[in-house]
Amino acid sequence: MSNPIENLNKTFDSRVRLGIMSTLIVNDQINFNDLKQLIGVTDGNLASHIKALEEIGYIKVNKGFIGKKTNTTYTITKLGEKSFQQHLGALEKMIKTMK
Amino acid sequence: MDARQQSLQELQQIKKMMERSSKFSSLSGLSGIAAGVCALVGIWLVVQTIAKWKQDHLKNIYAPEDELAKQLLVIAIVTFMAAAIFSFIFIFLRCKKLGIPVLGRSARRVIINIAIPLFAGALFIFRLSTLGTYELIAPACLIFYGIALVNASKYTLDEIRYMGLTELVIGIINLWILGYGLIFWGIGFGLVHIIYGVIIWWKYERNQTETL
Numbered sequence: 001m002s003n004p005i006e007n008l009n010k011t012f013d014s015r016v017r018l019g020i021m022s023t024l025i026v027n028d029q030i031n032f033n034d035l036k037q038l039i040g041v042t043d044g045n046l047a048s049h050i051k052a053l054e055e056i057g058y059i060k061v062n063k064g065f066i067g068k069k070t071n072t073t074y075t076i077t078k079l080g081e082k083s084f085q086q087h088l089g090a091l092e093k094m095i096k097t098m099k
Numbered sequence: 100m101d102a103r104q105q106s107l108q109e110l111q112q113i114k115k116m117m118e119r120s121s122k123f124s125s126l127s128g129l130s131g132i133a134a135g136v137c138a139l140v141g142i143w144l145v146v147q148t149i150a151k152w153k154q155d156h157l158k159n160i161y162a163p164e165d166e167l168a169k170q171l172l173v174i175a176i177v178t179f180m181a182a183a184i185f186s187f188i189f190i191f192l193r194c195k196k197l198g199i200p201v202l203g204r205s206a207r208r209v210i211i212n213i214a215i216p217l218f219a220g221a222l223f224i225f226r227l228s229t230l231g232t233y234e235l236i237a238p239a240c241l242i243f244y245g246i247a248l249v250n251a252s253k254y255t256l257d258e259i260r261y262m263g264l265t266e267l268v269i270g271i272i273n274l275w276i277l278g279y280g281l282i283f284w285g286i287g288f289g290l291v292h293i294i295y296g297v298i299i300w301w302k303y304e305r306n307q308t309e310t311l
Contacts, residue, residue, distance in 0.1 A: 018109065022116035030120070034204050038120050088113070094106040 007090035009083055011056060016041055016049045021084045024059060024076040031073045050074065058083060123205035123255045127193040128304055131262075131296025133185035138288035141178030142281055145171055193304070205254055212251035216243055237280025241270030241287045258302075262295040 012018050019039040023030055030038075036046050053059045058080030062073045076084075118124065148170050155162040194201045220243025227235050248263025266287050273283040 015112070018113060019116050022113045023120040026117045026121045030204075037200060037203065038116070088110070091106045091110050095103055095110070 007086065007093070009087040011053070011058070011083070012087050014049060016045060017053060020049060020053060020059070021076070021080065024074060025081060025084055029062070029073040029075045031071055035074065053080070121205065121254070123209045125190065125193045125197050125199050126256055126259070126299060127189040128296040128298070128300025130186035130189040131292045131299060133189060134182040135289045135292030135296060137178055137182035137185060138292065139285060141174055142285045142289065144174050145281060148174065208254045209251045212254060213247045216247040216250055219243070220247070234277040234280065237283055238270045238273035241266050241273060241283060245270055256299065258295055258299050262291060265291050
């Protein structure tokens with residue numbers, strides 16, 4: 001019997017990354033400040049987790065402008081969506097099989 | 100804590116984040132109750148004003164219809180503003196308590212999605228009044244308000260959807276019982292607000308220790 005823990009994605013170990021992915025999977029796009037407010041973390045902490053998720057290719061960073069102010073938004077990639085769904089599936093399986 | 104419990108907790112947190120980021124859930128039931136009470140007081144004032152006007156009319160005291168219309172309009176505007184201000188105050192307090200921005204992204208979406216049908220409705224009702232089809236004003240208000248609530252409910256508590264459907268049904272019934280607009284307003288804007296306000300308060304605010 002395979003160990004269901006193996007299917008859990010190590011990338012989603014942190015609360016902040018989980019928060020970013022959960023938010024992006026139900027919202028088309030979201031900007032830095034809204035994300036910060038929702039998750040309740042400091043700028044630096046959020047930025048480092050965003051960078052990590054971007055490097056793996058789970059989220060996409062879109063730099064834009066509102067007037068003269070920069071407005072950076074984030075969207076989830078196909079790969080990110082798939083990985084997150086797999087992670088959710090693994091979690092569910094753990095709950096079911098370990099009763 | 101075993102692995103199973105940990106997974107459960109993680110799933111719950113994911114669900115919470117999904118809801119919190121896509122829905123404005125810090126509505127306050129007290130807002131609904133306050134708005135409903137304002138509506139009932141407003142309707143009571145209208146009934147009194149009309150009764151007084153009729154009496155004056157019978158006693159042959161000078162009582163022009165224009166004057167009555169003006170008074171009723173003032174009552175309507177004051178009632179609407181009082182309801183809006185009280186609702187906002189209670190939502191503001193609830194947001195502060197939960198530590199959620201009052202005009203955050205989800206709140207803005209709720210406001211925009213309520214405003215679109217209401218704006219169309221306002222123009223429609225204005226046109227009804229200029230054409231003199233006064234009997235249709237009351238049902239039109241209820242129907243457009245119902246549509247606005249159903250439309251915005253995607254971004255907030257599920258109860259708002261049922262409240263919108265209730266308003267729609269009351270408005271539609273009113274279409275076939277014309278001339279009783281004030282009674283239907285009392286039910287739709289008064290009682291329905293109070294009932295759903297109590298439900299929302301009971302469900303989400305009674306245990307104040309619960310936080311998002």
